[in-house]
Amino acid sequence: MSLLEVKDLHVGFRQDGQVVRAVNGVSFTVDRGETVALVGESGSGKSVTALSTVSLLGTSAEVQGSVTYDGQQMIGADDRMLRKVRGNDISFIFQEPMTSLNPLHTLERQITESLELHQGLTGDAARTRILELMERVGIRDPKSRLGAYPHQLSGGQRQRVMIAMALANKPDILIADEPTTALDVTIQAQILELLAELKREEQMGLLFITHDLGIVQRIADKVCVMKDGEIVESGPTAKIFASPQHPYTKKLLNARAVGEPTAVADDAPAVVETEHLRVWFPIQRGFLRKTVGHVKAVNDASIRVRAGETLGIVGESGSGKTTMALAIMRLIASEGKITFAGQDVNSWSTKELRRHRSDMQIVFQDPFGSLSPRMTCEQIVAEGLGVHGNPGGRPQRDLVAEVMVEVGLDPATMDRYPHEFSGGQRQRIAIARAMILRPKLVVLDEPTSALDMTVQVQIVDLLRQLQVKYGLAYLFISHDLNVVRAMSHRVIVMKQGDVVEAGEAQALFEAPQTDYARTLLQAALDLKTHK
Structure with a gap:
């Protein structure tokens, strides 16, 4: 049995008396120790699919189909069960950390909140765990950062804090929605290696959402290519990259900024x-x-x-x-x-x-x-x-x-x-x-x-x-x-x-x-x- 199984998922949003379809008949699985990448352009339904796994879409969403975590049905699950799963068994890393971090709380307080809620850690035990997490995700001199607020960090540093929070409770499934977008290449490499290491050690399932196909090729075991709310192609990563079948997949693989700028005039002021x-x-x-x-x-x-x-x-x-x-x-x-x-x-x-x-x-x-x-x-x-x-x-x-x-x-x-x-x-x-x-x-x-x-x-x-x-x-x-x-x-x-x-x-x-x-x-x- 797969750790996460999505079957025939349909998601629509009620708007002005109509239902706007965002996801149409999506199916895939994530096993323990496996990385599945969802790729596609903005608006293809990647993030909506991910948020559906633990019912985070809000009251305007109409969700049909089946999403099971470790055999438990998540669509229609009661609030008590969802609270237990969210942030503990299934954790998220979101793309924009400033919308996810509380601007009024220090980093230590925000990470402690998750540790206290799910593991009962407080005081020195929580601080020791926080310092370990911050160091693992590449934050220099973590002790000096404990009392910092989100606005006092760079974009990349805020994203590392989000990753530390997501990893705090050693989840079974980590859903990473563009987690390396704001990071420089050396930290990207460090974070990807960290995620790969955790996956091996904890047999964690990883659902990775990104538009960077270089990262997909580096870390994913399987790829699902999404367009207009549907999976148009899926399969083992090596096969998709070596022999893409769908025109849209070919278009994504060929997209790359090339060329060079026009030469500057010698007398340019x-x-x-x-x-x-x-x-x-x-x-x-x-x-x-x-x-x-x-x-x-x-x-x-x-x-x-x-x-x-x-x-x-x-x-x-x-x-x-x-x-x-x-x-x-x-x-x-x-x-x-x-x-x-x-x-x-x-x-x-x-x-x-x-x-x-x-x-x-x-x-x-x-x-x-x-x-x-x-x-x-x-x-x-x-x-x-x-x-x-x-x-x-x-x-x-x-x-x-x-x-x-x-x-x-x-x-x-x-x-x-x-x-x-x-x-x-x-x-x-x-x-x-x-x-x-x-x-x-x-x-x-x-x-x-x-x-x-x-x-x-x-x-x-x-x-x-x-x-x-x-x-x-x-x-x-x-x-x-x-x-x-x-x-x-x-x-x-x-x-x-x-x-x-x-x-x-x-x-x-x-x-x-x-x-x-x-x-x-x-x-x-x-x-x-x-x-």
Whole structure:
């Protein structure tokens, strides 16, 4: 008997008097010690299928079929049984940790809650277990992090905390929904090895949901390919990768960002330069908040980005990538010289800085988190015009329609809200919001990491086209080295706040000079090949 068995699962959601079908007749099994991967694009029904296993879909869902865990029927099970199973026998790791972690509680309190509920561990016993878990998932100096709140961690560190919470009670089944999306390649490799080790030691079943086929090839025993709520192809991983039968599976396997950016003109002017940029955050203790040390987020960073050029910034979570970009944008305090279009940024008054904001824009990693759910697409894209003015005096809807066409969106959808768009479409809205102001510099902070592979390719192509058309300078922050290589002219590698290597992108990827850069590149290669 399989540990988890899903048979003829149908899921629909009641909406405006109708039922919208999300999953249609899905069937698969997960055995002890086995990893089954659900792959497919956003909206294919992967996450809905996973949430159905322990009835986490809410009251608007209509669920039919059978889901059994260790012989027990989960569909229609009473609350007492579901509470016993959830987080104990079947644990989840979700994609976006900030929506899963309580912003008002410390990490220690949140992990202790699960240990106390299911194992009765409190006090020193709970703390010892928490430190062990945090160390295993790659959190440096875990003792100093126990009293931290989620907002004080990087995206990758928050995801590691989520993984630690899911593993706390040694579940029989771990359902991992895009668990490595926010992680750099070295930590991805560490987490995947940890999951594989736990699977072997505990004979744990693993249901792994992802759009990264390199990871699937590395860890999965079986693959189920989903499209439009149905499994269109399934079988052993090696067979699926060697001889895919369905056209959609072939499309997924061939999706990969390739090529390189257009060469930069020799006389292209510098858009942004930094000299000895430094960002240190004070560590304060005691009643009087005395400074007892500093978190050295960025040390002595000197960069130069020209019009039409992309500088890729890579490194592990917490290495200072985003902090450096925010300092350049004058969104956080820093020391050192920052020059934008030949002007000293630090000499600008608040009024002058506000006037230049339209020239410096950011596209964030999570488009759903950066778009207001209460604003229409038109209102979101045009928001900057309301702040910085409309110099051409053209009607707002005309400008929004024009930029939506540029980023590959249908202007007829401008009255819709963010939740009515797919993940890739939401990211295009975020790009349109930045581009409508015709900036000179755009910070792209992990803009493709939350997207399907096929959508990643589209976004990379779009960004390269816009760069050529408008001579944009990009700061491209990412842990996906394949995308960095396809986007970047030059690359810098950061480690614990230091720039440890810098150079032309192709030269750095082909012959890295430092041990750390070689480690990063090897970890990325291992994730893309079955090792």
